Amino acid sequence: MKFGRKAGSIVSNTLLIIFLTVMELHLPSFQVLLTFLLVFLMIFKSIKKSKIKDSPKNLPPAPWKLPFIGHLHLLMFSLPHHRFGELAKKHGSLMHLQLGELSHIVVSSPEAAKEVMKTHDINFANRPFLLPGRIVFYNFTDISFAPYGGYWRQLRKICTLELLSTKRVQSFRSVREEQISNLIRSISSSTGLTINLGEMLNNLSYSIVLSTAFGGRCKQHEAFLSVMKKILEAVAGFSISDLFPSIKLFHMISGMTAKLEKLHQDTDDILESIIEEHKASKANPKNGDDVTDDLVDVLLNLQDHGGLEFPLTIDNIKAVILDILIGGTDTASNTVEWAMSEMMKNPRMLEKAQAELRQVFDRKGDVNESDLHELKYLKLVIKETLRLHPPVPLLVPRENVEKCEINGFEIPAKSKVVVNAWAIGRDPKYWNEAERFNPERFLNSSVDYKGANFEFIPFGAGRRMCPGMSFGMAIVELSLACLLYHFDWKLPNGMKREDLDMSEAFGSTARRKRDLHLIPIRYSVV
Numbered sequence: 001m002k003f004g005r006k007a008g009s010i011v012s013n014t015l016l017i018i019f020l021t022v023m024e025l026h027l028p029s030f031q032v033l034l035t036f037l038l039v040f041l042m043i044f045k046s047i048k049k050s051k052i053k054d055s056p057k058n059l060p061p062a063p064w065k066l067p068f069i070g071h072l073h074l075l076m077f078s079l080p081h082h083r084f085g086e087l088a089k090k091h092g093s094l095m096h097l098q099l100g101e102l103s104h105i106v107v108s109s110p111e112a113a114k115e116v117m118k119t120h121d122i123n124f125a126n127r128p129f130l131l132p133g134r135i136v137f138y139n140f141t142d143i144s145f146a147p148y149g150g151y152w153r154q155l156r157k158i159c160t161l162e163l164l165s166t167k168r169v170q171s172f173r174s175v176r177e178e179q180i181s182n183l184i185r186s187i188s189s190s191t192g193l194t195i196n197l198g199e200m201l202n203n204l205s206y207s208i209v210l211s212t213a214f215g216g217r218c219k220q221h222e223a224f225l226s227v228m229k230k231i232l233e234a235v236a237g238f239s240i241s242d243l244f245p246s247i248k249l250f251h252m253i254s255g256m257t258a259k260l261e262k263l264h265q266d267t268d269d270i271l272e273s274i275i276e277e278h279k280a281s282k283a284n285p286k287n288g289d290d291v292t293d294d295l296v297d298v299l300l301n302l303q304d305h306g307g308l309e310f311p312l313t314i315d316n317i318k319a320v321i322l323d324i325l326i327g328g329t330d331t332a333s334n335t336v337e338w339a340m341s342e343m344m345k346n347p348r349m350l351e352k353a354q355a356e357l358r359q360v361f362d363r364k365g366d367v368n369e370s371d372l373h374e375l376k377y378l379k380l381v382i383k384e385t386l387r388l389h390p391p392v393p394l395l396v397p398r399e400n401v402e403k404c405e406i407n408g409f410e411i412p413a414k415s416k417v418v419v420n421a422w423a424i425g426r427d428p429k430y431w432n433e434a435e436r437f438n439p440e441r442f443l444n445s446s447v448d449y450k451g452a453n454f455e456f457i458p459f460g461a462g463r464r465m466c467p468g469m470s471f472g473m474a475i476v477e478l479s480l481a482c483l484l485y486h487f488d489w490k491l492p493n494g495m496k497r498e499d500l501d502m503s504e505a506f507g508s509t510a511r512r513k514r515d516l517h518l519i520p521i522r523y524s525v526v
């Protein structure tokens with residue numbers, strides 16, 4: 001018994017160090033040594049602690065775990081949503097995992113998701129403490145990280161009624177059309193050549209969201225793009241500093257705190273100058289200034305005349321803008337990229353989507369947003385893409401305020417709750433031939449992604465559901481329609497359809513390992 005614990009400790013020490021390295025923290029060797037020693041000390045601390053604490057009696061099932069690191073080793077060499085999905089097949093749709101110091105509840109069935117996001121929605125409407133929320137997102141004052149309460153409710157209201165309302169999304173139509181036309185022109189100049197479509201789509205999403213937020217007024221466009229991509233990497237997945245919150249030394253060793261502080265400083269400098277510029281042009285409007293208010297204008301107006309219960313500070317405005325930029329970019333571009341990838345594997349579907357588009361738009365010679373509602377098949381393709389490849393596969397983690405019971409199991413207060421939307425979208429109890437890309441499954445089906453069907457929750461559900469759904473879908477539909485209308489597509493020489501499989505990255509998010517590369521063949525040019 002004694003030997004077993006000791007052996008377990010050695011295994012977990014070793015695994016933690018591998019884990020730190022695998023999580024791309026690239027520790028120099030003296031830091032690894034320090035980590036090793038620290039881990040050793042912590043094992044004693046954690047064993048002592050676990051004896052003192054009252055552990056809950058009826059937790060959801062869990063796999064065998066190691067001392068100190070708990071189940072962290074299970075996340076090595078696999079995407080978290082894939083690994084959680086495999087584990088759920090063995091241990092059930094409600095699992096308890098100890099990742100580092102934190103208790104995680106992993107939800108992997110529509111029934112259990114409904115319990116969390118509908119039956120007990122208020123209790124689970126909080127977000128756990130995550131270091132990026134404090135450092136980068138202005139001390140949790142953005143929408144995604146803000147704790148559930150009056151301030152968050154006010155932000156959601158501003159979002160739904162002002163920033164991302166259907167009317168506002170429509171008013172930015174010309175921004176989307178202009179940015180997408182630029183992309184189509186740039187692709188046209190490369191017809192017959194292999195292009196990195198994945199990267200181009202990612203830049204397109206950033207440009208659309210940036211122009212919507214700032215109008216034409218972001219001089220440091222390129223610099224900002226690069227900072228935002230880094231922030232996105234930092235917030236996605238599981239970081240050692242968040243899994244061991246009490247061990248401040250880990251934050252230092254991993255370099256995470258310093259990295260986030262640098263990102264915050266860079267972002268803040270850019271946002272500050274953009275806001276100052278907006279204030280100046282508001283105070284001194286010139287002929288030729290943009291007539292349509294961008295999102296910064298809307299927030300500054302609300303700050304001045306909104307009669308808000310929680311007056312907005314400039315930092316609050318920066319936090320909200322940053323949230324919108326981060327929430328709305330990779331999500332939309334990943335969806336378009338996956339849709340293209342799936343259709344390249346299934347040429348019949350590609351042809352069908354193109355035939356529909358060309359029938360609708362050939363008489364006009366170009367794609368426009370007002371006629372997108374006619375594209376019935378394209379909408380099925382997008383739904384099926386979101387089912388198999390939800391861009392936020394584990395949604396955004398939630399935290400429960402009070403302990404509660406789900407499916408007869410006890411969920412301790414302050415558990416970090418992860419909903420595996422990716423596994424739920426492939427649940428064979430709900431989906432026939434669940435792994436097959438088959439857009440027609442949504443034909444004559446009332447199942448939608450709007451939060452009422454818990455077997456299909458790419459935007460989440462309940463109070464914390466994505467407020468940017470209409471905006472995100474507007475970007476996805478228009479970009480996909482334009483790509484398919486203006487070009488035929490070929491795989492690069494030597495690439496086979498099977499190569500399009502298994503392109504998810506090894507890492508913490510659903511990003512692809514390799515961007516999708518394709519050859520465009522001109523059909524019609526804007």
Ligand code: HEM
Pocket residue numbers: 143144145156164323324325327328329331332335390391392395396397457458459460461462463464465466467468469471472473476
């Ligand atoms: C295809 C596009 C998109 C997908 C799939 C998506 C998905 C999600 C998901 C899964 C969540 C977490 C929901 C939950 O916890 O239940 C979320 C939250 C959020 N999304 Fe989106 N999103 C998309 C586009 C956008 C866009 C375009 C914006 C803004 C312009 C945006 C802003 C946000 C914000 C602010 C939150 C946090 C909400 C809160 O905590 O109250 N998203 N999104």
